[in-house]
Amino acid sequence: MPCPYIGIEADRRMQMATDVVMPQMGESIFEGTITKWLKKPGDKVERDEPLFEISTDKVDAEIPSPSAGVLKEIKVNEGQTVPIQTVVAVIDGAGSAAAAPAPTPAPAKPAAPGAAVPAPPPAARPTAPAPAAAAPTQAAPQATPAAQRSGERIHSSPLVRRMAAEHGIDLTTIPGTGAGGRISKQDIEAVIAAGGAPAAAPPSVTAAAPAARPTPPPAPSAAPAPPAVSGGQVHVAFESAVPREKMYFGNYTVEPMSNMRVRIAEHMLASKRVSPHVYSVDEIDMTKVATLRAKSKDEFEKRYETKLTFMPFFVKAAVAGLRAFPTMNASLDGTNVILHKEINIGIAVALDWGLIVPVVKGADEKNVLGIQRTLNDLAERARSKKLKPEEVQEGTFSITNPGVFGGLFGLPVISQPNVGILGLGMIEKRPVVINDSIAIRSMCYVTLSYDHRVVDGAVAHQFLHKVKETLENWSEPVL
Amino acid sequence: MAETNGTQITFLEAIKQAMFEEMERDPAVVLLGEDVGVYGGAFKTSEGLLERFGWERVIDTPISESAIIGAACGMSYAGLRPIAELQFIDFIVCAFNQITNFVAKGHYLWNAPAPMVMRGPSGGGVHGGPFHSANPEMYFVHTPGLKVIYPSTPYDAKGLLKAAVRDNNPVLFFEHKFLYRRIKGEVPSEDYTVPIGKAIVRREGKHLTIISYAAMMHTSLEAADALAKEGIEAEVIDLRTLLPLDEETILQSVRKTNRCLVVHEDTKTGGIAGEIAAILCEKAFGDLDGPLMRVTALDTPVPYSPPLEDYFLPNAKKVFDTAKELARY
Numbered sequence: 191m192p193c194p195y196i197g198i199e200a201d202r203r204m205q206m207a208t209d210v211v212m213p214q215m216g217e218s219i220f221e222g223t224i225t226k227w228l229k230k231p232g233d234k235v236e237r238d239e240p241l242f243e244i245s246t247d248k249v250d251a252e253i254p255s256p257s258a259g260v261l262k263e264i265k266v267n268e269g270q271t272v273p274i275q276t277v278v279a280v281i282d283g284a285g286s287a288a289a290a291p292a293p294t295p296a297p298a299k300p301a302a303p304g305a306a307v308p309a310p311p312p313a314a315r316p317t318a319p320a321p322a323a324a325a326p327t328q329a330a331p332q333a334t335p336a337a338q339r340s341g342e343r344i345h346s347s348p349l350v351r352r353m354a355a356e357h358g359i360d361l362t363t364i365p366g367t368g369a370g371g372r373i374s375k376q377d378i379e380a381v382i383a384a385g386g387a388p389a390a391a392p393p394s395v396t397a398a399a400p401a402a403r404p405t406p407p408p409a410p411s412a413a414p415a416p417p418a419v420s421g422g423q424v425h426v427a428f429e430s431a432v433p434r435e436k437m438y439f440g441n442y443t444v445e446p447m448s449n450m451r452v453r454i455a456e457h458m459l460a461s462k463r464v465s466p467h468v469y470s471v472d473e474i475d476m477t478k479v480a481t482l483r484a485k486s487k488d489e490f491e492k493r494y495e496t497k498l499t500f501m502p503f504f505v506k507a508a509v510a511g512l513r514a515f516p517t518m519n520a521s522l523d524g525t526n527v528i529l530h531k532e533i534n535i536g537i538a539v540a541l542d543w544g545l546i547v548p549v550v551k552g553a554d555e556k557n558v559l560g561i562q563r564t565l566n567d568l569a570e571r572a573r574s575k576k577l578k579p580e581e582v583q584e585g586t587f588s589i590t591n592p593g594v595f596g597g598l599f600g601l602p603v604i605s606q607p608n609v610g611i612l613g614l615g616m617i618e619k620r621p622v623v624i625n626d627s628i629a630i631r632s633m634c635y636v637t638l639s640y641d642h643r644v645v646d647g648a649v650a651h652q653f654l655h656k657v658k659e660t661l662e663n664w665s666e667p668v669l
Numbered sequence: 670m671a672e673t674n675g676t677q678i679t680f681l682e683a684i685k686q687a688m689f690e691e692m693e694r695d696p697a698v699v700l701l702g703e704d705v706g707v708y709g710g711a712f713k714t715s716e717g718l719l720e721r722f723g724w725e726r727v728i729d730t731p732i733s734e735s736a737i738i739g740a741a742c743g744m745s746y747a748g749l750r751p752i753a754e755l756q757f758i759d760f761i762v763c764a765f766n767q768i769t770n771f772v773a774k775g776h777y778l779w780n781a782p783a784p785m786v787m788r789g790p791s792g793g794g795v796h797g798g799p800f801h802s803a804n805p806e807m808y809f810v811h812t813p814g815l816k817v818i819y820p821s822t823p824y825d826a827k828g829l830l831k832a833a834v835r836d837n838n839p840v841l842f843f844e845h846k847f848l849y850r851r852i853k854g855e856v857p858s859e860d861y862t863v864p865i866g867k868a869i870v871r872r873e874g875k876h877l878t879i880i881s882y883a884a885m886m887h888t889s890l891e892a893a894d895a896l897a898k899e900g901i902e903a904e905v906i907d908l909r910t911l912l913p914l915d916e917e918t919i920l921q922s923v924r925k926t927n928r929c930l931v932v933h934e935d936t937k938t939g940g941i942a943g944e945i946a947a948i949l950c951e952k953a954f955g956d957l958d959g960p961l962m963r964v965t966a967l968d969t970p971v972p973y974s975p976p977l978e979d980y981f982l983p984n985a986k987k988v989f990d991t992a993k994e995l996a997r998y
Binding site for chain 2: 349369375
């Protein structure tokens with residue numbers, strides 16, 4: 191927006207209003223809950239005076255005001271949970287109220303019954319730049335993002351630019367906290383941790399709407415209108431196949447996606463878009479492993495104080511397959527296939543609030559006990575939200591277990607940047623023909639989803655066969 | 670690191686022990702230099718060596734650095750492994766031609782390797798004035814064919830000097846005289862060496878990397894302690910060897926912290942900091958979240974006046990302030 195007037199306007203406002211954001215209170219903290227506001231709108235606040243109290247998975251803390259002035263607006267109410275870096279309040283510098291016209295947010299449509307649309311949803315990515323004409327009055331009210339500095343040069347660093355490119359982040363939307371407003375590593379890490387989306391609302395007319403504060407108790411309405419546009423719907427990843435109006439009918443409630451849900455959705459979409467998936471299914475006779483496990487599990491638990499499940503057997507079998515067919519243990523970068531020397535197997539762990547894939551690093555160097563211990567530790571910490579970022583990264587292959595929920599088999603989506611994922615079906619006793627007689631065996635369907643850009647059917651089936659063969663002829667002791 | 674026997678020795682004692690043990694181990698090792706014999710060395714680093722090894726292996730020379738290095742070079746051609754001591758390293762430049770044109774090039778030009786060590790006291794902070802405080806390491810870091818070592822602890826001094834004696838290349842070994850009697854440390858009772866060309870992480874941190882060596886190592890660690898109190902965790906790397914430079918350790922650390930500060934007592938222009946900056950730009954540009962910063966001596970001769978020398982040299986306060994600026998960048 192090369193209009194000098196806009197630049198001046200935005201600059202003046204920036205000096206006078208300060209955004210207060212949800213701070214990051216620990217490395218793997220992505221969101222926080224405001225438990226109490228210590229000031230009300232209109233109150234004077236000193237710099238570093240306690241402004242509000244928060245609670246995160248790890249800590250409860252009083253958050254000091256970043257600047258002196260008057261608390262102009264509270265954007266996130268008590269009891270609400272928002273991603274880190276979300277703007278929760280705005281502080282006006284002294285005397286600015288008279289000088290600067292209050293920014294006018296776009297009128298929010300009446301909210302639907304039961305719809306509690308919280309402050310700017312985390313996933314809001316910028317849409318196209320706002321038309322210049324709209325900017326003078328609409329210029330996003332709660333922003334210091336560089337975008338509004340009207341073409342002003344963005345100060346970052348080679349590292350920040352690289353990270354932005356890797357995560358598809360538009361630097362013009364990130365407020366910088368480094369010297370002279372420079373976007374530092376910490377700034378972009380916070381954005382990535384919050385789901386790869388800029389924290390502040392984008393500077394567009396559409397996105398100004400999320401500024402609508404949590405609505406008062408909705409009035410009953412016969413014909414509810416769709417809720418105000420939430421940031422989630424302007425997200426590039428989330429298109430709707432039908433007009434939005436057609437989704438809202440009858441009685442309903444609207445629940446915004448959690449941060450994790452948004453990230454899962456983005457990842458699944460990206461994977462399906464990028465990788466042409468092909469699926470192969472095989473059937474494995476697990477009788478030998480099941481017998482061994484049944485025989486050893488009590489002693490195993492007594493000796494090692496950890497339960498013996500089927501999963502480490504599947505991990506070991508996958509390792510055997512990956513060793514035999516290294517193209518399954520790969521990533522694709524353009525036209526280069528990266529063959530990973532490490533075998534790090536991601537294991538999908540279902541959580542009450544979503545799904546996470548912690549990684550068993552160096553799976554090829556561990557025995558059954560080692561894998562089982564690692565799995566139990568990762569799963570437990572996944573459920574108590576204590577995984578470290580590096581523990582969900584650098585997987586080279588994944589396994590998911592729909593069978594645990596009773597699925598005969600599943601056709602999973604590849605966890606990027608892998609080229610394959612093994613899906614395990616339920617293990618159940620079935621009649622099987624062996625040497626022309628019918629026997630009762632513990633059977634299991636396994637599926638392999640693979641990226642056909644890298645892996646062809648021949649290799650995929652040979653890989654599956656290697657997995658099958660390893661399990662059916664299991665020889666390694668577990669005790 | 671090898672087992673230590675629990676005894677603390679000074680930096681100076683470490684040098685003496687290294688020479689003593691190497692001369693015991695290998696009869697080809699000889700020591701020559703000004704006053705190294707009867708007097709036991711200007712700093713007493715060779716005290717007792719003449720009595721133990723005799724005048725044929727502990728040789729007092731005339732006051733001529735050129736002659737000392739030239740003679741050592743000839744001895745090395747003849748099968749000996751000489752240690753040439755420069756009484757003050759400032760005067761190594763008197764032998765500049767011998768070192769750069771003969772010692773460093775011999776192997777390359779005439780297949781005549783010169784397995785010799787050139788060592789001596791260097792550095793300031795002891796009010797030695799412009800002729801007895803120099804840090805001339807970079808003249809030689811710029812000379813292919815040499816190895817250049819500048820340790821900061823007794824353990825490294827002993828282990829690296831022993832490694833230098835055993836190395837088949839000519840090695841320059843700088844001993845910071847400020848550390849001689851001020852720094853003590855444990856050394857193993859048994860024989861050990863420290864690999865040439867390997868830096869060491871003296872302190873782990875995540876916010877920035879401070880790279881240093883010799884006396885400034887201790888200054889950097891002091892600053893890192895103060896930074897930690899302000900919540901800034903500096904990773905501190907001791908280069909130990911300047912040539913060949915351990916790029917791997919440097920890159921690994923900076924790829925982690927994304928910010929780098931180099932501290933050296935040598936003057937700024939043409940110091941090792943510039944070389945490190947170039948390496949980071951070439952090999953880790955996309956990992957930098959701030960400019961390389963440096964804390965070095967000023968671009969002047971070392972002042973004679975004590976207050977001026979204090980002003981001239983880097984200190985922990987300057988390192989602390991610059992590191993904070995970099996962390997905030």
